[in-house]
Amino acid sequence: MRQAHTVEQVRVAETARMAQLPEGALMQQAAAGLAAAVLDLLGGGYGRRVLLLVGAGNNGGDALYAGARLARRGAAVEAWLLADPVHQEGLAALLAAGGTIAGPEAVARPDVVVDGIVGIGGRPGLRPDAVAALARVEAVPVVAVDVPSGIDVDTGELDGPHVEAAVTVTFGTHKPGLLVDPAAAACGVVHLVDLGLELPEPPIEALQPADVRRLLPRPAPDGHKYTRGVVGVRAGSATYPGAALLCVSGADCGLAGMVRYVGEVADVVRRHHPEVVGEGRVQAWTVGSGGGEAAGDELAAAVADAVPTVVDADALRHVHGPLGVPAVLTPHAGELAAMSGVDREDVEARGLHHARAAAERHQAVVLLKGRRSLVVHPDGRVRVTTTGVPWLATAGAGDVLSGLVGALLAVGMTPYDAASVGSWLHGAAATLASRGGPLVASAVAATLPETVRRVLAGGMEESTA
Template sequence: MRQAHTVEQVRAAEAALMARLPEGALMQRAAHGLAHAVLDLLAPGTYGRRVLLLVGSGDNGGDALYAGAVLARRGLAVTAWLLSDRAHEGGVAALRAAGGTTTTTGPTTGPGASRPDVVVDGIVGIGGQPGLRPAAAAALAGLAGVPLVAVDTPSGVGVDTGELPADGDHARADVTITFGTHKLAHLVDPAAAASGVVHLVDIGLDPYLPAPAAEALQTADVAALLPRPSADAQKYSRGVVGVRAGSAAYPGAGLLSVAGASCGLAGMVRYVGDAVVHDLVREQHPEVVGQGRVQAWVVGSGSGDGAAGTLAEALADGVPTVVDADALAHVTRGGRSDLVLTPHAGELARMLDVDREVVEARPLAHARAAADAYGTVVLLKGPHTLVVHPDGRVRVTTTGLPWLATAGAGDVLGGLVGALAAAGLEPYDAASVGSWLHGAAATQASRGGPITAGDVARALPRVARDVLRQSHP
């Protein structure tokens, strides 16, 4: 499980660990991890390469300076641009002793000036406020195009919120080296997009960290949660998922919802809906049957004007229900706790009566607000999909790729989550496991190129099989 903690949680864990270590030992652990990450980025042939440290007044600046000293001893040309008059004294001394240099005015510029091979962002630590001072923003702007390695988090982002400052001044890293645990900004968009590739350096915090503020499932976690048939299983005991989706106007939405549900993780799929869609389902999914008892429903994709009626019919059965698309407009606040609501940013904006841009700027805050208002699990679709439980738990999906932003992909996801709920997973687990599998299937189907929603649905059984094989080879 990849875990993310708040600044307060990290600070408390660091204090507990430092009480058991010699003074400065924790910063040295972080600095050495940072230095080796820079060496890996520049390899092969690191000798003589130019590294510029952007150094602020906090501990991140100290980490950067001590890392610079390690790099200077390895033969790299290291310069620290001190952006504050309160730079870490021990770090400055260590860098100079190792042969590095410092400047308060920035590197030499002009036609003959050499640009650094890499910039290390040690401007603002995790305790800083979002945004940058003008001098720091100008320094970053002048170095645009040079690979940037952020210390802990990109300077200027909202560490505990995953948000970006309103004025837009923040670092955008190619690589972020973080220490002890991930922070929310590494997982939650839009700050996650500014973090680049995140590498975690173990500095010994694990025994002192509390329950995380958010987590991201990994392959082993998904394997542990995936439902498996018992030795005496039959199709009914494995779970029956019902799909009420699609219409004469939008038959594809119903067909793709059925395709997601027909991934093999539930024992049976039932389709109830428009005759046009029913004929398409019968033709392409002959294993799907009609009306009858189910353990979970999937409702809303492509339902159009019939969404209110199909939602009411599904809810009348009293089983977990995945509510998507058109049906989201008819969900009652503070109603059923066994629902999974699956909006994208625009749909969530309508549910909360705010502008879409506001949701996109603060997705975690608004997903939490919706989970609290509606009293049920909310799956907010996006580059890093969020699954939020009304009790405060958060999971972030880190599988997937930009090609997954394609018409009908959300219909497939709804069907998949419904199948997992019918197979016995609690709504929170069904949503987060379904989102993980959906992203992994897209990656496998894509192979670096474009995909359709149908490609994702067809890849789901293979991905589930691969996950199960990794856990029980």
């Protein structure tokens, strides 16, 4: 499990760890990991030019000590000091190793910039001198120290200028802003340096293949189609028959023992999915994809069955409070904006805030779809989906996802686990189906069984954040 802790949690853990170590040892651990990441990016140190952008505080100290290590490896290291004073011991170490201090006019064009401007205690945005320094080295790859300077570390929000990093070297644990968009998009590849911190339960997690493998239920040796779970789909319409097909395709991936379809296009569905049957008892419903004007009635019928329900697309317009059954709501930013009475742009800028508010308001798990989909429990816990590819932003992909989550509910998973595992598998299937190029939603659904096989066999690579 990839865990993300708040600034306060990290500070408490770091204070406790420093009490166990000689003075300065924790910063030296961080600097060693940072220097190693810079060397890896550059392919070595000798003859390379490194510019440190150094602010006050420990992040500046990390950058300076890492700069000293790089200088000893043959790199030409300059420090542009953006605060007075900076970390004095770190500056002395840099100068002793052969590094230099550069003024704004004397900076030679570097091969890499190390962002040690502000750390996890910084406020969103950057001061004008930091903005000017970054402008001088535009297009040079940046390695951020702990977090890209200028992001909101605890919320993942952006408010003003910020660093766009190629690599972020973070210490001890991930922070929310490294996983949650829009800030996560500014982090590049994230490399975690273990500092041996004792940390509490995290408010934010990102599932990894081992977690998905652990959570996925397996059929019992004596199981049959009914004990394996029956998922019902109320989706599609004469206007949008494709939505029914795609939703059923997600549900009919083999995880549940049976799929039932109720709707206007049953003949079309059964022509493509002959194993799908009609109305009857179910353990979970998926409702709303392409449902049009009938979506409200279909939602009411599903809720009347008193089983867990996935609410998607058109059915979301009929959710005005708690549904009275375990539920997963699957809006994209526009749909969540309509449900919350705010602009879409505000949801895109403050997705974590709005998803948490909606989960509490509706007492349901909210799966906010996006580049980094958020799965939010009513109690505030969050899982971030780090699988997927940009090609997944295609029509019908959400219909497949809602059907898949419904199948996972039917096999007995909790709404929180079903939504987060379903979102992870959906992104992983898209990655397999894409093979680096375009894909359509039906290809994602077709690849789900192979994705599950690979996960269960332990053959999936770790997702990256």
